[in-house]
Amino acid sequence: MAKVKISDVAREAGVSLGTVSNALNHPDKLRPETLKLINETISRLGYLPNQSARQLAGGATKSFGLVLPRLDHGFSLQIASGAHNEARKHGYDLLIANADNDDILEDHYLRYFMGTQMSGVMVQPMASPDWHPAMAKMPVPIVHLDIHCSEPGYYVAADNEAQGRIIAELAIARGAHHIVVVGRAAFMQLTLRVLGIHKALALHPDIKIEVIDAGEWNTAADGYGIGAQIAERPANERPDFVVGLTDVLASGVISALVDKGISVPGQVRVAGCDGNPLAWSGSVPLTTVAPPGYEIGRKGVQLLMEQIENKAPAKTKHIRVGSTARTVTAVTAAEDINRQELVRPFLLERASTQASSQTDATAINLGAYL
């Protein structure tokens, strides 16, 4: 179990310590024979470079850290996937840490990564970026994903306004006359979605639109409450299209409507926003607009690279990843639930991700399952 170190290799190969180091880092500087000799010795001895020592001596390594609030959240996984592919493309490693919905853990891993001489760090913060002031002056490039805020820094997030527009267009296409939007507009991201909906509906003054504020946390229970309220309206005051600004909300609304004997989507259509896989595998598959997580991950790494390459980066930069029809998928499962023609949201979504990402890794994996 005694660890083999570089000096052992050097002694065994009969060369100097620095030469072995060169064999590892600048193979082109060595005579081919020497290189070969050293490599053989390395594998014979089972030498494994001590990364800590390398980093200490040599500065940052080519690797990025990514802190996610949860691993079983489809959106986060897409981010991870996009970040991974982009990082590999530049020859960087990507290490992922799961903050497990715990802001203390989030902070812990963030500091850990910064202290590990990572070349850059990305976070999908789970709450308000109050911690930011402390992190802002960190000596490591950092990018925030899925969030925009006024603090200086780098941000990549979805274009929520575009998501609202897409949902609205969906409603228009379905011939909606009366739309109810459910959600706590106090959240910036949701506000933008509402804005997008309004803009898209500006050209359709005949469509009535109504926004109902949900409870503070946008829970399924909140959605249920609103759904129940909608169900009790007289038929002529009842909307024919409900938009949950969150999949969870939409899911609550659907439950309430169905419980009250209103057919979905027969009498009322319901759509969500988030592309939350849990919503898809629930008892009521849901029409939803998925934000482009893959692209967010990709852009995040690109911002990191940018900071690394221009040594003196701008202080702040926001990037909005567009939710075009191409990268955003509206899954129309709910409408088909009574017709046994469930679509495959997972696959649709994956296919579209792939289309917009230049890489076929996702598609390959997809094939393996089908």
Added chain:
Amino acid sequence: MAKVKISDVAREAGVSLGTVSNALNHPDKLRPETLKLINETISRLGYLPNQSARQLAGGATKSFGLVLPRLDHGFSLQIASGAHNEARKHGYDLLIANADNDDILEDHYLRYFMGTQMSGVMVQPMASPDWHPAMAKMPVPIVHLDIHCSEPGYYVAADNEAQGRIIAELAIARGAHHIVVVGRAAFMQLTLRVLGIHKALALHPDIKIEVIDAGEWNTAADGYGIGAQIAERPANERPDFVVGLTDVLASGVISALVDKGISVPGQVRVAGCDGNPLAWSGSVPLTTVAPPGYEIGRKGVQLLMEQIENKAPAKTKHIRVGSTARTVTAVTAAEDINRQELVRPFLLERASTQASSQTDATAINLGAYL
């Protein structure tokens, strides 16, 4: 951007270098006032310990590495989740690397982790562990997940035989008379499942059982072919219960049967094995037996801890994680498809995971979505 180091803190706080180090690692050895002073200085200066230097100087850190073949595979995520919780319980960090179905990358990250002075490393190998000989003599504890092989080492895998037994019991409970098992028995894991089925059926000589070897890769197409063949049999030779040894296979069988006008589960019931979420979100929800990924992750960390604590560990140890009714969930979605009573496989599965895991992290998250 100039990094502040421990000596800066020491100078600024008017104490010695070693004292600051103690403040970080052995706070109890300091006078409270001194500790307070140092901590204030640390945050004032924004000091961030250099992990590389710590590791170099102090040996292994309390953290584990986990290399997964893919992040968007539900099973792997369960492993990650179980490993994470168990690791945190022991005060260890968990860093995850995505090998992206690439064995070169897998090897790369493995070496990276071993070289980073991780206290231990886990892998869910994607192929045969040919690399093992090289890794076996590594100076870092390593545990293989989801695999058993004859090479010396530590392994944790599901009890595939038990999975077969559970499926068989399911069939018996449904009153099956004629069971067809579909799958390439050449794969060790599948062979064990078949064995379990046979054992469970030993007490029911009246039930006819038939095993059909699928193509070499157990693809959905293979399943489709076999399903078509079954569909063309005269009704009295047709099974009333088909077991796909893989969810993908089962999915293919179902497609074929339905295409040929045979009702599932009206005339033939179909069950799978794997707990593959893609199968759940496919057009035909599937009855499936899910291997206890969460438990595998947990046990993996436990094995790591064991190796760390008993400095002279046994050379080899295999652990089979039982697929008891508690940790394995038989999701009975397929049977309900014609009755509009789709169950929520995802949730069932999560609930059962939680029940067996002592931690409520999963449950909390679950609540957030419903």
Added chain:
DNA sequence: GCTTGTATTTGAAACGCATCAAAGGGGCCG
């Protein structure tokens, strides 16, 4: 054979921190 230049190899000097033996500072007892 000697000089200049190029291709390789060498080895000492950091890198930032944990450790630990040793020094310093009181307090208590005789």
Added chain:
DNA sequence: CGGCCCCTTTGATGCGTTTCAAATACAAGC
């Protein structure tokens, strides 16, 4: 007042690499 012992703090040492200026080897040109 001296001797002890315990609680804190100190700072030199080494962890395994990379780096880089300097040394060496070798080849070509005169």
